[in-house]
Amino acid sequence: MSVEGFNVETNYSLVTVTVKGTKKFGLKSYMLEFDCIWPERRGPHLSPPGFRVKFVKFRPDHALGAQNFSFNVTIPNLEFRASLSLSLLTRGAHTASLCTISLFLSLSSGEESSIRKERIKMEPKGVSFREGCLSRKAEETALRRYEAAAWLDSMVGPLNLPQNPSEQEFVSCLRNGLILCNAINKIKPGSVPKIVSKPLMGSPANDNQNSLPAYQYFENIRNFLVAVEELKLPTFEASDLEREKLDTGSVTRIVDCILALKSYQQWMEGIDYNGSLKCIKSPLFKLSVSRAQCQMTPSGSFVQRRRLDLPSGTERKKPSESENKKTEVPTFAEVEDEVVRIICQCLVNAKENFNQILATNVTSQEREDPVKLFNKIIINCLEKKNNVDNLKPSAPFSSIEGKVLNDIASSPLKKDHNTSEIDRSVSINFLEAQESEIRELKLMLESVKSEYSALHNQIQDDYATLVHEVQGLTTAASRYNQAVKENMNLYNMLQELRGNIRVFCRIRPLFDSTSRSTIDYIGEDGSVMVFDPLKPQSTRKVFQFNKVFGPKATQGDVYKETQSLIRSVVDGYNVCIFAYGQTGSGKTHTMYGPSGGSGQDNGINYMALNDLFHISGARENVKYQINVQMVEIYNEQVRDLLAEDSSATRYPFL
Ligand SMILES: Nc1ncnc2c1ncn2[C@@H]1O[C@H](COP(=O)(O)OP(=O)(O)OP(=O)(O)O)[C@@H](O)[C@H]1O
Numbered sequence: 191m192s193v194e195g196f197n198v199e200t201n202y203s204l205v206t207v208t209v210k211g212t213k214k215f216g217l218k219s220y221m222l223e224f225d226c227i228w229p230e231r232r233g234p235h236l237s238p239p240g241f242r243v244k245f246v247k248f249r250p251d252h253a254l255g256a257q258n259f260s261f262n263v264t265i266p267n268l269e270f271r272a273s274l275s276l277s278l279l280t281r282g283a284h285t286a287s288l289c290t291i292s293l294f295l296s297l298s299s300g301e302e303s304s305i306r307k308e309r310i311k312m313e314p315k316g317v318s319f320r321e322g323c324l325s326r327k328a329e330e331t332a333l334r335r336y337e338a339a340a341w342l343d344s345m346v347g348p349l350n351l352p353q354n355p356s357e358q359e360f361v362s363c364l365r366n367g368l369i370l371c372n373a374i375n376k377i378k379p380g381s382v383p384k385i386v387s388k389p390l391m392g393s394p395a396n397d398n399q400n401s402l403p404a405y406q407y408f409e410n411i412r413n414f415l416v417a418v419e420e421l422k423l424p425t426f427e428a429s430d431l432e433r434e435k436l437d438t439g440s441v442t443r444i445v446d447c448i449l450a451l452k453s454y455q456q457w458m459e460g461i462d463y464n465g466s467l468k469c470i471k472s473p474l475f476k477l478s479v480s481r482a483q484c485q486m487t488p489s490g491s492f493v494q495r496r497r498l499d500l501p502s503g504t505e506r507k508k509p510s511e512s513e514n515k516k517t518e519v520p521t522f523a524e525v526e527d528e529v530v531r532i533i534c535q536c537l538v539n540a541k542e543n544f545n546q547i548l549a550t551n552v553t554s555q556e557r558e559d560p561v562k563l564f565n566k567i568i569i570n571c572l573e574k575k576n577n578v579d580n581l582k583p584s585a586p587f588s589s590i591e592g593k594v595l596n597d598i599a600s601s602p603l604k605k606d607h608n609t610s611e612i613d614r615s616v617s618i619n620f621l622e623a624q625e626s627e628i629r630e631l632k633l634m635l636e637s638v639k640s641e642y643s644a645l646h647n648q649i650q651d652d653y654a655t656l657v658h659e660v661q662g663l664t665t666a667a668s669r670y671n672q673a674v675k676e677n678m679n680l681y682n683m684l685q686e687l688r689g690n691i692r693v694f695c696r697i698r699p700l701f702d703s704t705s706r707s708t709i710d711y712i713g714e715d716g717s718v719m720v721f722d723p724l725k726p727q728s729t730r731k732v733f734q735f736n737k738v739f740g741p742k743a744t745q746g747d748v749y750k751e752t753q754s755l756i757r758s759v760v761d762g763y764n765v766c767i768f769a770y771g772q773t774g775s776g777k778t779h780t781m782y783g784p785s786g787g788s789g790q791d792n793g794i795n796y797m798a799l800n801d802l803f804h805i806s807g808a809r810e811n812v813k814y815q816i817n818v819q820m821v822e823i824y825n826e827q828v829r830d831l832l833a834e835d836s837s838a839t840r841y842p843f844l
Contacts, residue, residue: 331442335360338448345455346372357441364444365431367410373448374417377455381417386410423450528616678761685758692736694751698776699741712738748780749797756801760809767794 336354343349346369351359364370371382386409411428418425424447430440695718697709706723713719716735722728739748755765769777778785783793806814820831 331445334445334449335441338445338452339363341452342369342373342448345376361431361441361444366407367414367431368407370414370448371410371417374414374451377451377458378417378421381420382410382413384413418447418451421454423447423454525620528620681754682758682761682763685754685763689736692751694737694739694748695733695735696739696743696748696776696780697741698774698779712740745780745783745791745793745797749794752794752798753801756798757805759802760805760814767798 332354335357339349339351339355339360342364343351349363349369351363355363368385368387371385374381375385386407408428411431415425415428424443426440426443426447430444695716697712697718700707708720708723709718710721710730711717711719716737717732718735718738719730719732721730737751752767755767759765767781769781771777779793781793781795783796784791802816806812806816818832822829822831
C-alpha cells in the first residue's frame with residue numbers, strides 16, 4: 191500500500207481532500223479510513239458532515255496486481271486547522287496508519303470569501319503491515335507517542351525520558367505543564383505569558399518538579415490548552431494528565447495535540463517573512479513537483495499535490511491498465527522519463543529528511559551556497575550504495591527496453607541505497623508489464639492471423655463467385671446480342687414475307703348520306719367488291735389488296751399496318767409509304783390528318799416520325815442521323831415544299 195499524493199482544493203467554504211494511492215493485493219479485505227482530528231471534536235460544534243468517512247473497500251477478487259484508489263472528503267468550514275490521518279483498516283478493526291496530512295487552512299469569512307492562505311504538510315508513516323496482528327493499533331499508538339516525546343525532547347529537552355517511554359512515563363513527564371508551555375512558547379513566543387515553574391510561597395516543598403501542587407500545574411495546563419485552542423489545534427482535557435490509571439484514549443489525545451503542534455511548528459518553519467512557502471528550488475525538485483501535478487485551477491483555487499512514498503514502500507505503483515494500453519512498446523523517452531522520475535523521487539526523499547541531512551553532514555559554508563548544498567544532497571544520496579547490479583537480468587536484453595534497463599543498471603544511480611529498492615521495483619514492474627504486453631501482443635497476433643486467414647479465404651471465395659458471375663453475364667450478353675441480331679433478321683424476313691410492296695385500300699366515308707356507295711362487299715382477306723348502284727344488274731368487279739380499310743377505319747387502324755416498317759427503317763432498310771388516288775379521295779387526310787390541322791387524328795407521317803425518334807433514341811449504342819425532305823408532285827412537276835427560295839423548288843433540286 192502506498193499513498194502517492196493528495197489534493198486539497200478550496201472553493202469558498204468547501205474544502206475537498208482527495209487522496210490517491212496504490213494498493214497491491216495480497217491480503218483479503220481492506221477498508222480505507224479517512225480520519226480527521228478536529229479542533230471542535232468534543233465541543234458543541236461536532237464534526238461537520240463528511241468528517242469521518244469509511245472509504246474504499248478493496249474486493250478480494252482483485253487478487254492480482256495493484257489497484258489505484260482515489261477518494262475524497264468534502265469539509266464545509268470557513269476556517270480551520272486540522273490534521274487528517276489516513277489509515278488502513280483490516281478485518282477486526284486493526285489499523286495501520288499510512289500517513290498524516292496536516293492541513294492549516296485559513297479562509298476569510300468576509301463577503302468575498304476569498305482564500306487567504308493555504309498550507310499543507312504531509313507526514314509519512316512507515317507501515318510494515320501484517321494481517322491479523324493484534325498489537326497493530328497499540329504499536330501505532332506507541333510509535334506516535336515516541337515521535338511526540340522525541341519532538342518535545344528536541345524542542346525543550348532533555349526530558350530525561352527513555353527513548354521509548356511508556357504511557358505512564360510520558361504523561362508523568364508532561365503532568366506539570368512546564369514542557370508543554372515551554373514548547374508552545376518556543377513555537378509561538380508569548381503564547382503562555384506566565385509559566386509556573388516553582389512551588390509558590392506557602393506551598394509544600396517537593397524535590398520532584400513533577401509534583402507541583404495540583405492547582406499550580408493545572409494553571410500551566412490550562413494556559414497551554416488555551417494557547418493551543420487559539421491556534422485551533424487539537425486539544426485534550428486537563429484531566430487526561432491527572433488520571434492515575436491512564437486509558438489509551440486520553441494519551442492518544444495528548445499525543446495528537448503534541449504532534450499537531452509539531453506539524454504547526456514545521457509549517458511555521460516553512461514560511462518566510464512574506465508568508466510564502468519555502469522549498470528547495472533545484473530544477474529537479476521543480477520537475478518532481480511538476481510531475482506531481484501542481485497546478486492552478488481555473489477558479490483560482492490552488493491545488494497542490496505532493497508525491498509521498500512510505501519508507502517501507504516496497505510496493506510500488508504498477509502501471510495502470512490504461513497506461514499499459516497506452517505504452518504498448520515503451521520508448522526510450524518513456525524509460526528515460528522513468529529514470530528522471532526516480533531521481534526526482536530520490537531528491538524528494540532527501541528533502542523529506544532535509545533537516546537531518548543539514549544537521550549531520552552539511553557545513554555552514556555549504557548551507558549558505560545553494561549549489562554546494564544541492565551537490566551535498568546528491569552526494570549524500572549517492573554515497574548510500576545499493577545493489578542495482580541485482581537488477582540486471584540473468585539473460586541479456588535483446589530489445590531496446592532491455593538496453594535501457596541495462597543503462598539504468600549501469601548508471602551512477604546504482605550507488606544510491608535509497609533508490610535501489612525503487613529501481614528494483616520499477617524494473618520488476620517494467621519487466622512484468624512488458625511480459626504481459628508481449629503475451630497480449632502474441633494473442634492479438636494469433637487473433638489477427640486467424641482473422642486475416644478467414645478474410646483471405648472469404649475474399650478468394652468472393653472472387654471466384656464474382657468471376658463465375660461475370661463469365662455468366664458475358665455469355666448471356668453475347669447470347670443476347672446474338673439473339674437480338676437473329677430477332678432483327680427474323681423480323682425483317684417476316685416483313686419481306688409479308689411483302690416488300692404492300693397495297694392497302696382505304697374507303698372514304700360518303701359526304702352525302704343520301705347518295706349510294708359503290709362498295710358492295712369488303713372481304714377480310716383484302717378483297718373488295720364494287721358495283722354501279724345505278725345499274726344493279728351490271729357485272730360486279732372484285733379487287734384484291736393486302737388489306738382494305740372501311741369507311742369507319744381510324745387513322746390508328748391504318749398506321750398499325752405500317753408501323754412495323756418503321757422499325758425496319760431503324761434497322762437499315764429503305765421504306766417508302768405513299769398515298770395514291772383521285773382528287774378528294776382522302777390522301778392528305780390519311781397521310782397528314784384532317785384538314786385544319788387540329789392536332790387530333792394525326793396521320794401516318796406524324797405517327798411514323800414519333801416512332802422513328804423513339805426507337806432511335808432507345809438504341810444508345812447506335813448513332814442515327816435523321817434528315818427530312820418534303821416534296822410535292824403535281825401535274826408531273828416535283829416541288830420542294832421546304833425550300834425557302836421559290837426558284838429552287840423545281841426538281842432537280844440544286
Ligand atoms: N377517311 C376519311 N374520313 C373523313 N373524311 C375524309 C376521309 N378521307 C377524306 N376525307 C375528307 O374528304 C375531303 C377530301 O379529302 P382530301 O383533301 O384528303 O383528298 P385528296 O385526295 O388529298 O384531294 P386532292 O388530291 O385534291 O388533294 C377532305 O375534306 C377530307 O377531310
